[in-house]
Amino acid sequence: xxxxxxxxxxxxxxxxxxxxxxxERLLIQQCNACAHWVFYPRRHCxxxxxxxxxxxxxxxxxxxxxxxxxxxxxxxxxxxxxxxxLAVIELDEGVRINSNLVGLDETEISIGMRLQPVFAEVxxxxxxxxxxxxxxxxxxxxxxxxxxxxxxxxxxxxxxATRQIAFDDEAALRSLxxxxxxxxxxxxxxxxxxxxxxxxxSGDDYWIHTDPERARKESxxxxxxxxxxxxxxxxxxxxxxLGFEIVGFTNMVNYGSDRLRFPAPVPAGAKxxxxxxxKSVERLKRGTQLTLELNTHVVGNERPSVIxxxxxxxx
Ligand SMILES: [Zn+2]
Numbered sequence: 001x002x003x004x005x006x007x008x009x010x011x012x013x014x015x016x017x018x019x020x021x022x023x024e025r026l027l028i029q030q031c032n033a034c035a036h037w038v039f040y041p042r043r044h045c046x047x048x049x050x051x052x053x054x055x056x057x058x059x060x061x062x063x064x065x066x067x068x069x070x071x072x073x074x075x076x077x078x079x080x081x082x083x084x085x086l087a088v089i090e091l092d093e094g095v096r097i098n099s100n101l102v103g104l105d106e107t108e109i110s111i112g113m114r115l116q117p118v119f120a121e122v123x124x125x126x127x128x129x130x131x132x133x134x135x136x137x138x139x140x141x142x143x144x145x146x147x148x149x150x151x152x153x154x155x156x157x158x159x160x161a162t163r164q165i166a167f168d169d170e171a172a173l174r175s176l177x178x179x180x181x182x183x184x185x186x187x188x189x190x191x192x193x194x195x196x197x198x199x200x201x202s203g204d205d206y207w208i209h210t211d212p213e214r215a216r217k218e219s220x221x222x223x224x225x226x227x228x229x230x231x232x233x234x235x236x237x238x239x240x241x242l243g244f245e246i247v248g249f250t251n252m253v254n255y256g257s258d259r260l261r262f263p264a265p266v267p268a269g270a271k272x273x274x275x276x277x278x279k280s281v282e283r284l285k286r287g288t289q290l291t292l293e294l295n296t297h298v299v300g301n302e303r304p305s306v307i308x309x310x311x312x313x314x315x
Pocket of ligand 1: 031032033034035036045046047048049050
């Protein structure tokens with residue numbers, strides 16, 4: 001199980017929900033004045049505005065309202081959960097919850113299907129997240145972290161201890177700034193099919209990317225090459241072992257890039273991998289700004305194919 005996944009931060013209002021999950025109980029608020037069920041946790045009833053909500057345990061019986069299957073991780077930390085089944089679940093009480101489906105093959109999923117809750121263990125501190133699975137699945141075994149998750153993590157990553165740093169601990173954050181890069185990520189293959197798919201998506205179907213025959217004859221690279229922007233976005237498929245985890249923030253924003261360069265081409269069929277280092281840390285009024293130099297190389301190449309000084313803002 002990845003140690004870098006963002007975790008919910010309970011607030012005074014939402015804490016009973018998270019505490020309930022720890023005890024494998026699903027607690028939802030209900031209005032004492034009008035019996036309306038409420039989710040997410042709030043101070044007042046959205047039905048009648050009464051400030052009289054009580055936490056009640058519900059069975060977790062639910063049906064699937066909507067879902068989507070993501071094949072590119074929503075955050076790099078989720079590469080061990082691919083594809084992600086993101087779902088809107090309607091509890092029998094009528095409230096809807098954003099969650100994930102687990103233990104289900106894509107072909108088994110259909111809108112309106114019945115679901116049961118899974119109180120998924122996500123760390124060794126007893127925290128659990130609410131997920132859902134089919135009514136005929138073994139929810140108890142799905143509560144355990146996936147056994148194969150650790151196996152896809154590179155050995156160097158498994159060995160490196162993760163240090164937790166509060167997002168407002170300026171001294172600790174400054175100690176992360178280094179000239180030294182992290183170990184390499186997992187490699188990702190950039191084949192012609194991926195380049196063609198990106199050409200179609202972006203509208204950039206210039207022959208140097210999409211016409212292998214012409215590129216063999218006319219391109220200075222002796223074949224087609226990947227779009228720089230494609231190699232850039234593939235960073236989401238690469239799992240980095242930074243050796244630290246920033247915690248305690250309520251919001252993390254990708255603020256853009258201070259520097260973006262494509263110094264070397266990526267030929268079709270090449271494998272790329274990435275590594276990163278913390279370039280700078282700044283405490284600003286709006287939060288903590290961390291600049292990560294995230295470089296992608298063709299495996300074996302000294303010269304990077306993408307240099308990206310990624311600016312992340314923690315608030
Ligand atoms: Zn009410």
